[in-house]
Amino acid sequence: MRLVKRFSVLIPGLAMALAMSSVVRADAVTDWNATAIQIIARATTHPGATSFLDSAMVQAAVYDAVESITETFRPYAIRVPGASGSTAAAVAKATRDVLMNRFPPSQFPSLTGTLDTTYNDYLTSHSISTSDPGIAVGAAAAVAIIALRANDHSFPNCSATPLPPNCDFAGSNALGQWRPLHRTLCSPEPPGPRPRRLRTCWRRGSPRSHRSP
Numbered sequence: 001m002r003l004v005k006r007f008s009v010l011i012p013g014l015a016m017a018l019a020m021s022s023v024v025r026a027d028a029v030t031d032w033n034a035t036a037i038q039i040i041a042r043a044t045t046h047p048g049a050t051s052f053l054d055s056a057m058v059q060a061a062v063y064d065a066v067e068s069i070t071e072t073f074r075p076y077a078i079r080v081p082g083a084s085g086s087t088a089a090a091v092a093k094a095t096r097d098v099l100m101n102r103f104p105p106s107q108f109p110s111l112t113g114t115l116d117t118t119y120n121d122y123l124t125s126h127s128i129s130t131s132d133p134g135i136a137v138g139a140a141a142a143v144a145i146i147a148l149r150a151n152d153h154s155f156p157n158c159s160a161t162p163l164p165p166n167c168d169f170a171g172s173n174a175l176g177q178w179r180p181l182h183r184t185l186c187s188p189e190p191p192g193p194r195p196r197r198l199r200t201c202w203r204r205g206s207p208r209s210h211r212s213p
Contacts, residue, residue, distance in 0.1 A: 028088035029062060032095040035118055039099050039111055057145050058098045065090035065141035069134065078144035085134030092122050093138025101146045 036058045040051045060076050067075050068083035069090060083090075096119045105112040123130065 028091040029066070031122070032062065032091050033059070035115075036095055036099060039103065039115055042111055043103055043108060053149075054099075054102045057102065057149055058095050061094040061098045061138075061142045061145040062091050064144065065094040065134075065138045068137050068141065076145075077148050078141060080137045080140045083133075083137045085132045085137060086128055087134060088126055089123070089128045089132040089134030090138035090141070092119055092128075093135045094141045095138075097139055097142035098145060101142070 036055060040054045043051075043054075064075050064078050065080075066087050067073055068078070068080035069085065069087050071079070096115060099115055100112060103111050103115075122128075128134075
C-alpha cells in the first residue's frame with residue numbers, strides 16, 4: 001500500500017515536471033517568434049514576400065536548435081553534435097544570429113541594437129548564463145541555416161548582363177500570359193529593364209523547408 005501511495009505521488013510529480021519543461025520550450029519559441037516578427041516588420045527595405053524568407057530562416061534555425069538538444073524528431077539542416085544546455089538559450093541565440101545575418105548592423109543599426117538589447121535582457125530575466133551550452137547550440141544551428149540559404153537563387157540580380165535564369169520571363173499583359181504581381185511582393189526593385197516579380201524571383205529558388213518541390 002505504501003508503494004502504491006509513493007507512486008501516486010511520484011507520477012503526478014513527473015507529469016508536472018514534464019509539462020513545465022514543455023511550457024518553457026513553448027514560451028521561448030513563441031517569445032522569440034514575436035520578437036522576430038517585430039524586427040522583420042520594421043525593416044522597410046525587406047517588404048512583402050521577402051519577409052517570408054526572413055521568418056522561414058529563423059524558424060528553421062530555431063527548430064534545429066531545439067531538436068539538437070531534445071532529439072525528438074528529425075532535424076532539418078543540422079543536428080549539433082553533443083548538444084546540451086537550455087533550450088530557451090538555444091532558441092534565443094538561433095533567432096538572434098539569423099536576424100543579425102538578414103539585417104546586418106552596418107545597414108540596420110537601430111534594429112540590431114534593439115535586437116541585442118532584447119537578447120541580453122532575455123538571458124538576464126531568465127537567469128541564463130552567457131556560458132550556457134545551449135547558446136553554442138543555437139549559434140551552430142543559425143550558421144547551418146545561413147549557409148544552406150546563402151545561394152538559394154531566390155532573388156537574382158536582374159540588372160546583370162546577361163540576365164540570370166530567374167529573370168528570363170518578367171510576365172506580360174498579353175492574353176493568356178502570366179501577369180506581373182505588385183512589385184512590393186518581391187524585394188525592392190533593382191534598376192534594369194526586367195523587374196523581379198514573386199513568381200520569377202522564386203520559381204527556381206531552392207525550396208524553403210522541404211527537400212524538394
